[in-house]
Every structure is written in structure tokens, then in C-alpha cells.
Amino acid sequence: MELAEIIKEAYPPSARRKSTGHPARKTFQALRIEVNGELEKLENTIDVMFDRLEKGGRLSIITFHSLEDRIVKKSFASFCSGCTCPPEFPVCVCGKKPRGKLVFKVIEPSKEEIERNFRSRSAKLRAVEKL
Secondary structure (H helix, E strand, O other): OHHHHHHHHHOOHHHHHOOOOOOHHHHHHHHHHHHHOHHHHHHHHHHHHHHHOOOOOEEEEEEOOHHHHHHHHHHHHHHHOOOOOOOOOOOOOOOOOOOEEEOOOOEOOOHHHHHHOHHHHHOEEEEEEEO
């Protein structure tokens, strides 16, 4: 409780007046993410899950903050990227082919969903299908 109050007092009064919850919330979230190694585990787990999919299988992930979403977005993009040869090459020499395709663009909650479930406000759904 003491640390939360120290963090709160460190915020400028104008920032404390905003209704984004307790100022220490994001600090404790960052500590939890780092201590638990959540981002590294997410990266590794996405690769393992995708590798275990059968052809036509789909991997869908809901993220709740930008750090998670960036990892999912980049991982899915890497599964979907193909040839990396320079555009001036007449034929592909790298031999890289896409391993997946995006099922849909990112889906975010509607205004109605956020009104019914405020916690959904930061959720993003992404999906990739194995080729």
C-alpha cells in the first residue's frame, strides 16, 4: 500500500485528476509482466502453438494491452510473409513461402460491448490460419 501511495504522489496533480484509475495500476502491471516473463512466454508459446496446428488450423489470440498485441501482430505477420528477395530480382532465390494467412483484420469491441463490459475496451482479437 505504501508503494502505491508513493507512486500516486509522484504523479503531477493534473495527471491524477484523470479518471484512468489509480496511477500505480500500470506500474504494478509492468512489474508483474517483467517478473513473470509474460512477454517472452507469449512469443515462445505463439510459435509452438502455430507449429502444432494442422493445415487449415487456426490460431486466435485476444490481447489486452499494446505490448502483447505488438508481439501477436508481428508473429502473425512473420507466419504470413513469403519471399524476401529484393524486388529487382527477376525470380525468387530465397525459396521462402508464407506458412499462414490472416483470417481477418483485427477485431476490437464495439461501443455496445464496451458499455456492457468496460474491461473489454482494450481487447483485440487476431487470427491466423496455417497453410
